[in-house]
Structure formats: structure tokens, C-alpha cells
Amino acid sequence: MSPRKIGVTELVLRDGHQSLLATRMATEDMVAACEDIDQAGYWSVECWGGATFDSCIRFLNEDPWVRLRTFRELMPNSRLQMLLRGQNLLGYRHYEDTVVDKFVEKSAENGMDVFRVFDALNDPRNMARAMNAVAKTGKHAQGTICYTISPLHTTEGYVRLAGQLLDMGAQSICLKDMAALLQPQPAYDIVRGIKETYGEDIHIAVHCHSTSGVTLVALMKAIEAGADSVDTAISSLSLGPGHNPTESLVAMLEGTGYETGLDMDRLLKIRDHFAAIRPKYAAFESAVLVDTEILRTQIPGGMLSNLESQLKAQGAGDKVKEVMDEVPLVKAAAGHPPLVTPSSQIVGTQAVFNVLMGPYKRLSGEFADLMLGYYGETIGPRDPEVIKIAQEQTKKEPITVRPADLLPPEWDSLVEEATKLEGNDGSDEDVLTFAMFPTVAPGFFQTRDEGPRSVAKTEAQLKAEKEAQAGAVTGPIKYKVSLGGRAHTVQVEPA
Amino acid sequence: MSPRKIGVTELVLRDGHQSLLATRMATEDMVAACEDIDQAGYWSVECWGGATFDSCIRFLNEDPWVRLRTFRELMPNSRLQMLLRGQNLLGYRHYEDTVVDKFVEKSAENGMDVFRVFDALNDPRNMARAMNAVAKTGKHAQGTICYTISPLHTTEGYVRLAGQLLDMGAQSICLKDMAALLQPQPAYDIVRGIKETYGEDIHIAVHCHSTSGVTLVALMKAIEAGADSVDTAISSLSLGPGHNPTESLVAMLEGTGYETGLDMDRLLKIRDHFAAIRPKYAAFESAVLVDTEILRTQIPGGMLSNLESQLKAQGAGDKVKEVMDEVPLVKAAAGHPPLVTPSSQIVGTQAVFNVLMGPYKRLSGEFADLMLGYYGETIGPRDPEVIKIAQEQTKKEPITVRPADLLPPEWDSLVEEATKLEGNDGSDEDVLTFAMFPTVAPGFFQTRDEGPRSVAKTEAQLKAEKEAQAGAVTGPIKYKVSLGGRAHTVQVEPA
Numbered sequence: 001m002s003p004r005k006i007g008v009t010e011l012v013l014r015d016g017h018q019s020l021l022a023t024r025m026a027t028e029d030m031v032a033a034c035e036d037i038d039q040a041g042y043w044s045v046e047c048w049g050g051a052t053f054d055s056c057i058r059f060l061n062e063d064p065w066v067r068l069r070t071f072r073e074l075m076p077n078s079r080l081q082m083l084l085r086g087q088n089l090l091g092y093r094h095y096e097d098t099v100v101d102k103f104v105e106k107s108a109e110n111g112m113d114v115f116r117v118f119d120a121l122n123d124p125r126n127m128a129r130a131m132n133a134v135a136k137t138g139k140h141a142q143g144t145i146c147y148t149i150s151p152l153h154t155t156e157g158y159v160r161l162a163g164q165l166l167d168m169g170a171q172s173i174c175l176k177d178m179a180a181l182l183q184p185q186p187a188y189d190i191v192r193g194i195k196e197t198y199g200e201d202i203h204i205a206v207h208c209h210s211t212s213g214v215t216l217v218a219l220m221k222a223i224e225a226g227a228d229s230v231d232t233a234i235s236s237l238s239l240g241p242g243h244n245p246t247e248s249l250v251a252m253l254e255g256t257g258y259e260t261g262l263d264m265d266r267l268l269k270i271r272d273h274f275a276a277i278r279p280k281y282a283a284f285e286s287a288v289l290v291d292t293e294i295l296r297t298q299i300p301g302g303m304l305s306n307l308e309s310q311l312k313a314q315g316a317g318d319k320v321k322e323v324m325d326e327v328p329l330v331k332a333a334a335g336h337p338p339l340v341t342p343s344s345q346i347v348g349t350q351a352v353f354n355v356l357m358g359p360y361k362r363l364s365g366e367f368a369d370l371m372l373g374y375y376g377e378t379i380g381p382r383d384p385e386v387i388k389i390a391q392e393q394t395k396k397e398p399i400t401v402r403p404a405d406l407l408p409p410e411w412d413s414l415v416e417e418a419t420k421l422e423g424n425d426g427s428d429e430d431v432l433t434f435a436m437f438p439t440v441a442p443g444f445f446q447t448r449d450e451g452p453r454s455v456a457k458t459e460a461q462l463k464a465e466k467e468a469q470a471g472a473v474t475g476p477i478k479y480k481v482s483l484g485g486r487a488h489t490v491q492v493e494p495a
Numbered sequence: 496m497s498p499r500k501i502g503v504t505e506l507v508l509r510d511g512h513q514s515l516l517a518t519r520m521a522t523e524d525m526v527a528a529c530e531d532i533d534q535a536g537y538w539s540v541e542c543w544g545g546a547t548f549d550s551c552i553r554f555l556n557e558d559p560w561v562r563l564r565t566f567r568e569l570m571p572n573s574r575l576q577m578l579l580r581g582q583n584l585l586g587y588r589h590y591e592d593t594v595v596d597k598f599v600e601k602s603a604e605n606g607m608d609v610f611r612v613f614d615a616l617n618d619p620r621n622m623a624r625a626m627n628a629v630a631k632t633g634k635h636a637q638g639t640i641c642y643t644i645s646p647l648h649t650t651e652g653y654v655r656l657a658g659q660l661l662d663m664g665a666q667s668i669c670l671k672d673m674a675a676l677l678q679p680q681p682a683y684d685i686v687r688g689i690k691e692t693y694g695e696d697i698h699i700a701v702h703c704h705s706t707s708g709v710t711l712v713a714l715m716k717a718i719e720a721g722a723d724s725v726d727t728a729i730s731s732l733s734l735g736p737g738h739n740p741t742e743s744l745v746a747m748l749e750g751t752g753y754e755t756g757l758d759m760d761r762l763l764k765i766r767d768h769f770a771a772i773r774p775k776y777a778a779f780e781s782a783v784l785v786d787t788e789i790l791r792t793q794i795p796g797g798m799l800s801n802l803e804s805q806l807k808a809q810g811a812g813d814k815v816k817e818v819m820d821e822v823p824l825v826k827a828a829a830g831h832p833p834l835v836t837p838s839s840q841i842v843g844t845q846a847v848f849n850v851l852m853g854p855y856k857r858l859s860g861e862f863a864d865l866m867l868g869y870y871g872e873t874i875g876p877r878d879p880e881v882i883k884i885a886q887e888q889t890k891k892e893p894i895t896v897r898p899a900d901l902l903p904p905e906w907d908s909l910v911e912e913a914t915k916l917e918g919n920d921g922s923d924e925d926v927l928t929f930a931m932f933p934t935v936a937p938g939f940f941q942t943r944d945e946g947p948r949s950v951a952k953t954e955a956q957l958k959a960e961k962e963a964q965a966g967a968v969t970g971p972i973k974y975k976v977s978l979g980g981r982a983h984t985v986q987v988e989p990a
Binding site for chain 1: 678679681707708709711712715730733734739740742743745746747749750751759763784785786787788790791963
């Protein structure tokens with residue numbers, strides 16, 4: 001029997017550098033790898049999402065739509081894939097349906113093939129319109145299950161959610177583990193459950209981060225259970241808060257009944273490319289290598305570092321432990337939402353507020369909205385006491401309808417506002433950029449003509465840094481210093 | 496059915512820092528973790544071996560026997576484990592049998608419990624005497640299979656070797672993957688083969704490095720095949736050329752039919768301890784994070800870095816690629832020995848000679864001995880042409896007997912020589928230290944009284960280095976410099 005083919009989604013162009021280098025990689029540092037990526041034999045190439053879009057206009061003075069068209073041109077044989085936050089699109093609020101339609105249409109037109117649609121609360125109503133819009137373009141709509149651990153999350157529940165996504169027209173299902181919580185046995189059970197319930201021909205993709213160090217094993221068990229494709233990142237931008245290395249996946253499957261069909265020579269070239277690029281972004285690197293405590297705290301690595309900076313900014317850096325203990329309580333009060341953008345930020349910020357000002361003395365606007373149903377349904381009931389506080393503070397009523405049903409049409413007003421901005425080029429793409437990031441887009445439009453502004457280190461900076469480090473390691477260094485015409489010799493060493 | 500218990504051997508005190516920090520960790524940086532290690536519930540604690548012994552007397556001015564007794568005292572509830580190179584003991588040559596007996600006896604007396612006995616060529620005759628000596632002390636003799644990949648190495652062959660080790664009295668079998676070559680399927684097949692051939696109650700331990708990124712999956716498959724214990728290192732000294740993280744193993748097994756029984760609170764304390772220690776040894780760190788090319792080249796990471804330094808020392812740093820291509824040819828000519836101390840050094844050095852001087856123009860003395868059978872039998876036939884060159888160059892005849900059979904008794908002369916050395920304390924332990932490292936021991940005996948000399952960085956050095964690094968990143972810095980009573984402003988930036 002010939003081995004079963006396992007598809008691979010390469011993450012290096014999106015989630016890889018998002019997780020390891022704070023999403024700072026410039027397009028110029030990607031283009032040289034595109035031909036090899038295009039030829040390596042991946043099932044798809046993830047290359048676009050909310051954070052890369054944001055980073056383009058906020059830090060890199062790059063037009064994200066130009067980046068997408070660049071990928072399309074350089075990788076003509078590949079399925080390009082993006083991560084889409086359902087009704088939130090790439091932003092942090094719900095958009096009215098016609099904006100959703102427009103965004104999907106334009107993304108498809110600019111070259112996107114596979115839309116991985118998720119909702120932070122796993123509320124199918126928040127994914128329906130986007131998936132429907134994808135179907136209309138003839139592109140691939142992937143329905144997503146955000147994986148988390150709580151007393152209410154069960155294999156049966158995840159299998160049921162997969163069924164709802166299939167009913168809504170999902171062409172494949174993604175089991176998305178954004179916090180490296182997926183252990184081998186649940187990975188096996190969920191994939192098997194979906195296949196047994198809805199048919200062995202349902203395409204299942206599995207996405208894991210590697211922080212806990214166990215998720216490559218989870219991918220193995222998911223594959224044994226029937227998973228059809230898995231997400232990895234080329235080894236030189238892998239591991240830690242990132243993902244399992246693509247080459248390790250290939251090696252893992254050798255001799256088993258499965259194979260990726262990837263071209264190892266291409267993979268090694270891609271690896272070498274990003275190995276050379278990575279040091280240029282060292283200033284943005286996360287230090288975490290492996291951390292299994294997240295399996296207990298369930299606080300994703302990125303969320304933890306955010307909490308730490310928030311606390312430090314308020315002069316309360318010593319409260320990290322207290323906040324970490326508060327997070328699960330807030331999560332429970334909010335009905336056990338998975339912690340992923342934006343719920344991770346909302347729950348995290350409220351935990352900080354609770355620790356600094358007392359439990360629920362002050363709610364953030366977003367947390368109040370979450371409690372009142374304005375982000376959608378949660379798996380568990382939300383704490384009635386806190387709902388009452390949210391009502392009192394915001395003078396808003398709790399809702400149970402699909403949140404976007406309450407939004408008035410907004411496309412025309414977005415066009416009007418965007419068109420007024422200096423540097424706006426009048427395209428629908430620019431309207432969407434403005435719609436996604438209304439506070440950042442205006443500045444970007446003004447400076448767009450100046451062209452990309454990389455935040456990577458230059459070769460000279462890298463060299464100087466290496467020397468400084470070497471100097472610090474080797475102990476006493478003598479300098480010749482000339483001052484006022486006289487030469488002095490100065491010896492410097494660590495005190 | 497209650498989960499099957501999987502034993503864990505913690506590697507941090509030996510192979511962990513050997514693989515990641517060039518074996519430089521001082522005893523003083525280990526003692527504070529010993530109580531937690533002792534109480535965590537490990538099957539055994541690996542804490543002694545050739546490289547740690549060598550490093551103690553060569554770099555740290557520590558008596559390795561004192562280190563062993565320290566461990567014995569601080570971990571009264573644990574099985575202490577060591578790695579023993581069969582007839583080579585902890586050195587690089589074959590010792591005569593009475594020296595083997597004496598070494599094992601003294602190690603047991605000083606506190607060793609489990610002796611993992613291996614031979615670089617997998618020649619059982621080179622392990623027999625040591626295993627017999629262990630049995631006499633009543634301690635645990637573990638027979639070892641060195642895992643490698645070659646056209647001649649098969650699952651059946653490894654299973655057969657396990658049988659030979661069991662016949663020689665092995666109380667357990669270790670499948671030892673020193674180069675991170677063990678992939679999931681062979682791991683499963685070999686463990687299953689041994690169990691099915693010799694009985695399910697044969698204790699099998701599996702040792703893997705993690706360089707290739709796939710060996711945690713190999714451990715999972717080995718456990719599914721029936722492995723009884725596995726080797727891991729606490730997460731803060733894990734991964735890369737080191738080992739899979741202990742905590743990840745625990746997490747991996749949750750919910751499966753297996754469990755380690757380890758105390759996670761203890762593990763986190765051990766983790767925090769070594770997380771604080773590791774930066775002090777940063778100068779000795781290997782940079783490799785993950786590398787799957789070793790599956791093709793089969794050159795262990797440590798061997799590669801040795802080759803690079805050898806070539807650089809000869810001004811031939813540009814020949815690395817050529818030497819890497821030569822290694823498999825030399826390995827094949829030598830009958831496909833696994834590459835592990837000392838065969839990795841011997842094959843590597845000969846590959847360098849071949850590239851720099853032409854194929855087999857000059858043989859190293861050790862390589863000639865290997866070709867002539869003086870290290871034992873190899874799995875495949877050795878190249879007759881090269882054997883002839885070895886004979887001509889050394890005027891020695893090829894042998895087929897057990898190499899140690901040709902050695903005359905040597906204990907008395909070792910005692911005599913050792914006793915003459917300044918600083919020798921007259922103990923059998925000192926004779927053995929001298930026997931293992933005859934060129935290093937004399938210097939160590941002289942300076943032993945001065946006490947341990949750590950090569951770790953001090954807190955002050957770490958701080959200075961951090962500042963230097965931060966300075967290098969942020970670009971131009973202005974300093975106020977006062978000299979001869981006059982103040983100057985000096986701007987410094989990378990050139």
C-alpha cells in the first residue's frame with residue numbers, strides 16, 4: 001500500500017515570524033525564498049492575516065495589498081492562505097455584513113485562495129457570513145475550531161462544532177491550537193471523532209504552536225487519526241512560541257504509512273534563507289524556548305508578555321503572579337472563551353484591572369461588551385453579577401442575537417471617510433485598510449509613497465553587536481583613545 | 496485499567512550540560528537542585544560519565560570521585576546512573592580486564608547504581624567484562640545498543656544484538672541514539688522486536704538527543720511499543736543538541752494509557768534552578784536549535800563542530816563541505832561503525848586527513864588500529880585496500896580476537912606510576928583517575944588542594960555583557976568622559 005499523502009501548510013511568511021519576531025519581517029526579506037516555497041510541494045502557503053496587515057502599515061510602511069499581490073506573482077503554483085477573524089475580519093470589532101463581503105471579494109481578487117475563518121468564541125454565527133462570502137468567490141472556505149482547555153470543553157463539543165461549520169459550507173475543518181495546549185490524546189480523539197461522525201473524506205487541518213514541546217507528537221497522533229494536512233514552519237523560524245519545524249515533520253513520517261511529498265532540497269534552501277534573515281530581527285525575538293506551564297495556566301505566551309508590559313507600564317511589575325492567577329477566574333466569569341485575539345487581550349486586561357483596582361470595580365469597555373453578548377455566545381454561562389455591573393456601567397442591555405445583526409450598513413460611510421484622507425488612492429482596498437485600522441491607516445496613507453521602511457538590523461549593526469558581545473565575553477579589552485592630541489591606553493573589563 | 500508507568504532518567508547532571516554547555520557545569524551549580532531531583536520520582540539520575548570526569552580534572556579542578564560522593568549524599572533515594580564505554584571505561588583506549596574490574600568496583604563503592612555499558616562498535620565482547628564486573632557488585636548492568644543508520648543496520652540486527660546483551664547478563668537494554676537519528680517508526684520496530692523476541696518483561700530504556708526535532712515522537716512510538724523508561728532533560732537545559740524536555744514528556748502522556756508519575760512541582764523547581772544557571776555558561780553554548788540534515792549526513796552535531804575547529808586550525812576552514820562528504824565514505828571503508836566516542840573522532844579525523852592529503856595517504860594511528868581490528872569487530876567488512884595501507888604504515892597485523900585479550904596485566908604498574916605523582920593521595924580512585932587521563936591527571940593532582948575553579952561567568956560579568964549588548968543594539972551612545980580634570984563628550988557608535 002502506498003503511503004497516505006499528508007498536506008503541509010508552510011507558516012513562515014505569516015504565523016512563523018508573527019510568533020517569533022513580533023510580525024516585523026519585511027516583504028524584502030521574504031521574496032528571495034518565494035520560488036523555493038512555491039516549488040517545494042506545500043498544500044498551501046499561509047502569508048496574510050490581521051497582525052501582518054497591521055504590522056505592514058504600522059511599522060513597515062508597506063501596503064499589505066501590495067504584499068499580497070507580490071506573493072501571488074512570485075508563487076503562481078501555490079494556494080495562498082490567510083487567517084480571517086470571521087466577522088472581525090482583520091480588525092478588533094464586528095463589521096457589518098457588506099464590509100465582510102467586500103473584504104473577502106477583494107482578498108480573493110488580489111490572489112487569496114484559502115480563507116481560514118475563525119471566531120475567538122467559537123460562535124458559528126460570527127463565521128457564517130465570511131464563509132458564505134468565500135464560497136461566492138469560488139475560493140476555499142476553511143471552518144475553524146479554536147482549541148482550548150476548560151471544564152466545559154469536550155471532544156464531543158468540538159465534534160459538534162465541526163458539524164455546524166460543515167453545515168455552513170466549510171470545505172475543510174481546521175483544529176487550531178494557538179496556545180500550544182493540544183496534547184496527543186485529545187488531538188487523536190477530536191480528529192477521529194470528526195471523521196467518524198461526518199465521514200472519512202472530510203479534510204481536517206491541524207494547526208499547533210510548539211511552546212509546550214509536545215505538539216509534534218500531537219500532529220503525529222492527529223495524522224494517525226486521519227488528519228489530512230498540518231501546519232509547520234521551516235526550521236530556522238520554528239520552535240518556542242512558534243511552530244514545529246517542517247523538516248522534522250518530514251523526518252517524523254519517514255518509514256510510517258504517511259508522507260508529505262515535500263522536496264527536501266527546496267526545504268533546505270528555504271531554511272538557509274530564513275536562518276540568514278532571523279538575526280536581523282533579533283531585537284524582536286521572544287526568549288521562551290519551551291514552557292509546559294501553559295498547560296496549567298492556559299495563558300498563551302504572547303498574552304503573558306503583553307500582561308507583563310501592561311503591568312510594568314503601570315508600575316506594578318510585581319503583580320504578574322497575581323494577574324496570572326486572576327486570568328482563569330476572569331475567563332470562567334466570561335463563560336470560558338478560548339484565549340485568542342481578541343478575547344485574550346480582553347480577558348487579560350480585565351484581569352489586570354481586577355488585580356489593580358479590585359474585582360470588577362472597573363470593567364474595560366470591551367470586557368463589558370463581552371459579558372453582554374456583543375462578541376457572541378460563549379460556551380458556558382457568564383457570571384450574572386458581572387453582567388449586572390456591565391449593564392450599570394455601560395447603560396447597554398445584554399443581547400442574544402448575532403452581534404452583527406445590530407450594525408447598520410457602513411460601507412458607504414467608510415468610503416466617504418477614507419476618500420477624504422490624504423494619500424488615499426481611491427481604491428476599495430484603501431477603504432478596507434482604513435476600515436480595519438482607522439487610527440493607523442491615515443498616517444500610512446500619508447507616508448506610503450516613501451516606500452517600505454524595514455526595522456531589521458543592517459549588516460553593520462549585526463557586526464558591531466557581535467563584536468560587542470565577543471568583547472564582553474573575553475574580559476579585559478585595551479582601547480587606544482586619543483584626546484586633545486595625546487594618546488592614552490584604557491583597559492576596560494567587567495567590574 | 497490504570498495507566499502503565501513509564502520510568503524517566505533525568506539527564507541534566509550529565510548529558511544535558513555535556514550536550515549544551517560543553518560539559519562545563521560545576522558541582523556547585525548542581526547541588527541546590529539535588530533535593531528536588533531526588534524527590535521528583537525519576538527512575539534514575541544520570542550524573543557521571545567520561546566527559547564529566549574529564550571536564551572535572553581538566554577545566555574545573557574538581558575531583559570527579561568527590562562529585563560522585565556528593566551526589567550520593569544529596570540524593571539518597573535515587574538510582575545514580577553512569578555511562579561507561581565498555582572496555583574503554585571513561586578513557587579512549589582498551590584497558591586490561593583487572594582495571595575494568597577495579598573501576599566498576601570503586602564506582603559502585605562510591606555510590607553508582609546503574610551502569611549503562613556501551614561500545615562504539617556495538618561489539619559485545621567489548622562490553623562483556625564491564626557488565627560482568629557490575630553484576631559482581633550487585634548493581635544494575637544495562638546493555639546498550641548504539642543506534643545508527645547504514646545500509647547494514649537493520650531492525651533484525653539490533654534485535655539480535657539485544658539478545659547477545661541479555662545472554663551476557665544485561666538486566667535491561669538501552670537503545671541509545673546519541674546523534675538524534677532515531678525516527679518514530681524504527682523506534683517502534685526495534686522496541687517491539689526486542690519485546691516479542693525475548694519477552695515483554697525485558698526492561699527497555701530509550702535515549703535520544705533532540706537535534707532533529709523528531710525524537711519526542713520517537714519516544715512516544717517507543718513507549719507504545721512497550722519501552723519501560725526513557726531519557727529526558729529538564730526543559731531549561733533541553734532541546735537542540737541536548738534532549739527532549741522532561742516536562743514535555745509528562746504533558747505528552749497525559750490522557751494516554753501511560754504516565755510518568757513525576758511530581759510537576761518539583762520539576763518546575765528544577766527547571767527554575769537550571770534556567771538561572773544556564774546563562775552563566777553561555778560562552779560554551781552550541782547555537783544549533785534544530786537540524787534534520789543529520790538524518791542524511793549522519794554526522795552528530797558535536798562531531799561537526801569538532802571537524803570545523805580542526806579544519807580552521809589547519810587554515811582549511813573552507814573544506815568543511817568536502818570533509819562532510821568524505822565522512823560517509825570513511826565510515827563505509829571502516830565497516831559502518833556507529834559514530835560515537837571514540838569512533839566519531841577517529842572517523843572524523845581520518846576524513847580531514849583524506850581531504851587535506853589525499854585519500855588514505857596518511858592514516859591516523861587510531862584509524863589504522865580501527866582498520867586492523869584493535870577496536871573490535873565492525874558490522875560490515877572493512878576495505879581490504881585500506882587494511883593493507885594500515886598494515887604497511889604501522890607494521891601491525893590485523894586481529895580478530897577480543898582486543899583486550901592482547902593486553903598484559905597493568906594494574907600494578909598503574910599503581911606504581913600514579914603513586915609517584917605529586918599530590919596523589921594513594922587511593923585506588925587516584926590510580927583510576929590517572930589510568931583514565933594519564934596526561935591530565937598529574938596536573939590535577941598538583942592543583943587539587945586549591946579547590947574547584949568554576950568557569951562560569953560571575954553575576955558582574957553577566958550584567959556587563961547584557962549592557963554591552965543593549966548598547967550595541969541602540970546605536971550611537973554619548974559618554975561624558977573626565978580626563979585630567981577636563982570633561983569631554985564622546986559619541987560612540989558601530990563603525
